[in-house]
Amino acid sequence: MATRILWVLNACVGVSPAGKSIDLAVRLRIMRTRPNMARLVILSEGLTGKAIELSAEKTTIGRVDDNMFPIPEASVSSHHCEVLVREGGVIIHDLNSTNGTFINGNQITGEAPIKPGQILRLGQIEMRLEDSGAQKAPPKKLPDQTMVIPQGVKLGQEPATKTVAIDKNAFAKKSNTGTKIFLAVVIVLAVGIGIMLAMMFLK
Numbered sequence: 257m258a259t260r261i262l263w264v265l266n267a268c269v270g271v272s273p274a275g276k277s278i279d280l281a282v283r284l285r286i287m288r289t290r291p292n293m294a295r296l297v298i299l300s301e302g303l304t305g306k307a308i309e310l311s312a313e314k315t316t317i318g319r320v321d322d323n324m325f326p327i328p329e330a331s332v333s334s335h336h337c338e339v340l341v342r343e344g345g346v347i348i349h350d351l352n353s354t355n356g357t358f359i360n361g362n363q364i365t366g367e368a369p370i371k372p373g374q375i376l377r378l379g380q381i382e383m384r385l386e387d388s389g390a391q392k393a394p395p396k397k398l399p400d401q402t403m404v405i406p407q408g409v410k411l412g413q414e415p416a417t418k419t420v421a422i423d424k425n426a427f428a429k430k431s432n433t434g435t436k437i438f439l440a441v442v443i444v445l446a447v448g449i450g451i452m453l454a455m456m457f458l459k
Contacts (some may be wrong), residue, residue: 294346294372296325296339298383303327310346315339317378318351331355332380346370346385355379 296317297307308315314439316323318335327336333353340347347369350357357363358377359370372387421428 294341296376296383296384297386298327298381299375300329300381300383303329304380310339310341312418315341316355327378329379329381332381333379336378340367344369348376353378366377 294310295307296310298304306327312324315325315338316335317325317327317332317337317339319328319330319332320326320334321444323335325339333351333355335351336353337351338349340349346369347367348357348359348364348370348402350364356379359368360374361377370385372385374385376383376385
């Protein structure tokens with residue numbers, strides 16, 4: 257680790273540990289491949305927000321104070337696990353803990369990788385691995401537009417009704433006219449039948 261730090265520092269000024277000059281492209285590649293500093297942040301109530309930067313190659317976590325990240329909680333073993341920072345990422349190494357070590361709900365035995373955003377649980381204590389180099393996505397801006405939603409009839413409110421006036425006289429007039437015509441036809445038929453009967457008797 258010390259050799260690598262010396263190499264990175266010398267790369268910034270263009271000199272290798274052996275005293276040889278380093279090409280600028282190599283120097284930039286070395287600086288780009290340095291891993292972002294990760295950290296563990298506790299999520300459990302009572303210890304929420306407590307965190308540790310994983311700046312060392314090995315970080316010990318446990319209940320007692322001689323750990324690099326002490327967690328004073330009964331379900332956590334005195335020396336619960338180790339967090340190993342390697343080139344390929346972060347590794348969790350369980351130290352035969354009493355209540356187990358879990359990553360996203362899956363218990364591990366020995367070593368297992370953990371990725372940023374995943375949940376590490378030691379006993380009853382949960383924490384999340386965060387990558388401090390990752391930028392949070394900006395909140396989406398809602399369009400500045402107001403949409404009008406038609407309002408229906410509210411409970412207890414009767415819909416408006418339109419009153420239509422009905423002219424009763426129109427029906428009355430039509431009814432009287434029809435009656436008069438009917439009576440006239442009946443009278444004409446009666447007179448005709450009477451005349452025919454009279455002529456028959458006169459013969």
